[in-house]
């Protein structure tokens with residue numbers, strides 16, 4: 001126990017100094033403009049949250065094929081790079097720091113969202129349960145097309161290009177989204193990866209895609225500006241694994257070779273526990289991973305301070321609390337009341353429920 005460490009203890013990642021350990025978790029808000037280009041409203045939203053120790057952007061597709069929902073931003077066109085520059089400039093002008101989350105959804109898409117109406121791709125042709133959100137509303141998921149072995153290095157190359165584009169857009173680093181049942185997670189777990197080539201079967205082979213991407217992205221940024229996000233207990237997007245303790249213990253150990261900015265863990269949610277999957281305790285990963293560990297999922301001020309003091313983690317990220325409280329660090333500092341997030345405006349829409357949550361000053365003035 002070290003009671004001197006709390007959310008307000010500064011933290012250094014490489015040469016990036018975080019004034020606090022309150023990280024804004026990646027949050028898809030489906031409010032990109034035409035061509036999936038970020039615009040002024042998005043810049044305003046992120047700038048409002050610049051007092052976070054670090055902001056991680058919403059998941060951002062590295063290619064048109066990587067898209068799985070309407071109005072999510074990309075990082076593969078010159079217009080998108082210019083749009084993101086508005087965001088990074090606004091965050092930096094307000095004294096903040098921001099990473100981009102690199103994303104490919106794999107099978108969590110639909111031909112309606114894919115170039116030329118093609119099938120979404122995945123490690124194996126296994127249809128997820130549930131429905132895709134298309135421009136015409138919800139439609140049942142389809143059976144994806146299994147990637148050919150030769151196509152996989154091309155996708156690794158798209159991650160490298162996305163990382164390069166993020167550098168051009170003025171970000172402070174990137175986070176590789178290997179969580180929540182999207183493409184990389186689909187490779188990691190044996191519920192979705194039935195391949196028999198060098199990207200499937202053994203644990204080593206299932207982790208290869210993530211490790212190749214990590215290596216490629218580090219080639220652009222250097223290791224200390226690259227984070228990886230995992231959700232070892234996650235069942236979202238119809239995910240499963242026969243031995244998550246083994247799988248994610250292996251992945252955490254394999255990531256030690258890189259000296260990354262951080263490993264970001266989305267811990268088990270109530271829904272995951274309800275689905276009856278194996279919960280991977282963060283202690284299991286803390287024992288195996290030697291670098292900076294960021295935890296997430298249902299944290300409050302008290303719970304966050306207690307895991308930091310107990311040295312179970314180094315950083316804590318907050319999702320829904322940051323949606324509703326642009327000045328979350330200040331509210332934590334003063335133990336002030338928190339605004340409630342409005343779920344009906346999470347995904348898509350306008351400034352309402354996006355940039356209009358009041359700060360403490362505004363509330364006091366009324």
Ligand SMILES: Cc1cc2nc3c(=O)[nH]c(=O)nc-3n(C[C@H](O)[C@H](O)[C@H](O)COP(=O)(O)O)c2cc1C
Nearest residue numbers: 025026027028058059266297298299318319320346
């Ligand atoms: C509206 C919404 C959008 C989200 N989008 C993303 C995303 O783009 N990338 C990601 O890794 N996680 C995403 N998540 C998960 C959050 O980052 C976070 O793990 C989750 O909200 C739990 O943290 P919390 O209890 O502090 O909200 C999203 C969650 C919500 C509520």
